[in-house]
Amino acid sequence: MTRVDWQQEAEKRKDELLAAVREFLQIKSVLDPTTARDGAPFGEGIRQALDYVLTVCKEAGMTVKDVGGYAAHAELGEGEELIGILSHVDVVPEGDGWSSPPYAAEIVDGKIVARGAIDDKGPTMAAIFAAKIVKELGLPLSKRVRLIFGTDEESNWRCVRTYFQTEEMPTMGFSPDADFPLIYAEKGLTDLMLTQTAAAYAAQQITPVDRPDARLLTLSAGLRMNMVPDKAEAVLEPLSMTGQELAERFGAYVREMGLSGAADVRGGQVHVQMEGVSVHAMNPSLGVNAGTELLHFLAGLTLDERGQQFARFADRYFHRQHDGKAIGIACDDKEMGPLTLNTGIIRYEADGDAVFGVNIRYPHSQPFERWKAILEQRLAEAAFSLAVVEHLEPHRVDPQHPLITTLQRVYTEQTGQEAEIIAIGGATYGRSLDVGVAFGPLFPGRPDSAHQRDEHILVDDLIKATAIYAQAIYELAK
Template sequence: MNWKNEVFNRKTEIIRDIQDFLKINSVLDEETAGSGKPFGEGINKCLTTLLDKGAGHGFCVKNLDGYAGHIEWGEGEELIGVLCHIDVVPPGDGWTSAPFAAEIRDGRIYARGALDDKGPTMAAFHALNILKELNLPLSKRIRLIIGTDEESDWRCVEHYFKHEEMPSAGFAPDADFPIIYAEKGLIDATLQIECPAHEKKANLVLEEFQSGKRLNMVPDEAEATLSGTVTDDFKQAFTTFVKEKHGEGQMTKKDNTVIVKVLGKSAHAMEPNNGVNAGLILAAFLHTQTLDTAGHHFVKTVFEAFYDDTRGKKIGIACDDEMSGELTLNVGRMNYQAEQGGEIGINIRYPVTKKSGPIQESLHTLTGIELSSFQDSQPHYVSKDHQLIKTLQKVYQEQTGEKADLISIGGATYARSLKAGVAFGPLFPGRPDVAHQKDEYMEIDDLLRSVSLYAQAMYELAK
């Protein structure tokens, strides 16, 4: 079977379909949401357009109350799933051509959703359509499962799998080639720091401390408000300290207070070492100064538990495994108010073969720190010898001539909503990841290559 030829012969139709599909604005829109269209008009139009197209080509299709849908081909007991999504993030500003114009320039289609994930969704549809047109014998069914809320709360897959069967294996064309087979576990936790009674008499009082907003990002800004006397020594020490830690410091006087600010460097929480945590630098500096008892207690606790440690060694949760590496810890948010005490929000990504129980236990037993919330999304992985992995590796190697290395990540892909699922494309190695950015695009050649890969993958998995 020459898969690439089959795709080449349908090239014009595929590109036209992808362009038309990208022209539908499918951003979540609660305003126009209603019965049968829980995520608004745009998403609903996109879903029904694709399902109608499937029906028109003679596939079995189903719409699950507008939450999700599927397009099915093949026969047999077993089901293979291909999980895509048609919702997109808002386009934002600064586009060269309109984000829903799907303009072609230099061999690329530019549009919100070109890469994530409407381009690949239509690519997968055409892959399935090739199997149908060639009338290849299959012993399993293949379902293109179409999600509509991936960019927000995954209410689509939640609804879908409440009512529909879970495929025995499958892939999601919503991340990177070759194959992402392991995704770490994710924990969001909130910790309260109990502080001793506040005493106003100290020379320098920590009134407020604020750092970061989101747990999954390294904060690049932190601010503390101090009242009392700020000496020249303090200023000098601050400048030197912050510089040494690769941050940038600012100090401003406001009425009877001084605002001390640190700028760091933002990074994704899956590798906090790529950033500079402004909040931890500020806490570590304040820890070297003489503050009121409560304020000192807060920064000391932060310093002792988290400073200069993104692996959880200081709080006794460090662990690692061969498949996915070390546990990572990001202190994404910190708040402190005199009289009220402090609150810290952390994001932990733990190795795929570990459990969250012992981590929760360790957080519970920290001295002077109370664990007030703990949310866990368990690790997801498919064994290296699983037939799914073997098949996708074979297909990828055959068609690209490149080795299909297995990738393990600290993030989460859509594949984790399948029981035995991996992420398989659409971004080829070396290509920039422009998902969620202005001027999002997909190389037309890559789109066509992915149709060919998906077609063979579906066939090999279901034959």
């Protein structure tokens, strides 16, 4: 067989591809529960976007199936095995401040600017055109190829969860919803609630504290486990120290530590506020946790029994403990990197619950059950119990797997660049496939505009991605 010039095949279809991508991007496919109905569980916009891709696929001669509007697929090829390409047609809300209208999909300076251009409607259309190229060239395939279109990636992944309840899991596949060259390993992700109820506290044998400086009444920091809290506040009742003394001591602490915060005395109580720097929980050490910085101050005071136990427990195990070392769960993995711990939510009520909401991301060499047992043991020391709010196992495909070696070879052939494979701390859509990796569409060195104003994809990159996906489909399914 003569060698296919995939880049040229993609370029031949450039006008057609751009017209389809733009029309697709002009459909505002944001989650809209107000227009949800049977067959459109996430609203009319997403339903229309799904119909649009199915029409393009049908016209290209693929067989299509709609799974209740939760997801749909288009298929080509024949054979026992199934190759999956998973993308999504939903987008996040556009927000403000765009320099061209977010659903006009104008081409400005060689870029298509629109909500969804890079995440994930541009790459979805690139994958469809890649499949079209393979089909139009009449290349023989020994496997089936399924383009799977999700509809709820930006919210709760209810799309893939529902879809795979009834539909076949591909033998292997990729998702064009992250970065090139290829993401093959993703850490395990957990959200844990650590709670000490008033009753659990009272059941302990706690030595009374002699002449405490103050009583901790409430403390609150953070709203989400996957972010470092940038604000914390606590209310203290002065006991052997005066309100003024407590406020001054806090002021001195803030200055000494180079932090920012304020304290004031109101109605016989001291209100303290701490400010930090919020970053994503993937790299908590890059931020400043307002909550644990405040608790570090409180741990230096003599507080009432419960307040003191809470502050000192937090100080010992969570203050600047982004790797879980003090609590005994640290682990550095050569391949996936270290375990990370973020204390994203902190709540304390003197007569109610004391709570830490933590987000822990862990490499596959440190199994969940192993570190969870250590954590539970430490928590029991202060009568905290652990509840798993969310848990995604680590996801990894063996670097020697033909899926990876094939995609690496294709990437190198199409770009002339080495295809380094990447392990990350986040979760990509690729993990929805049992044997799945993330493969593009963002090329190395390109700024990531996903979820931001003026989201865009370079037209040249879109064409390049189409060529890469076309060869990938062919090589995986031939």
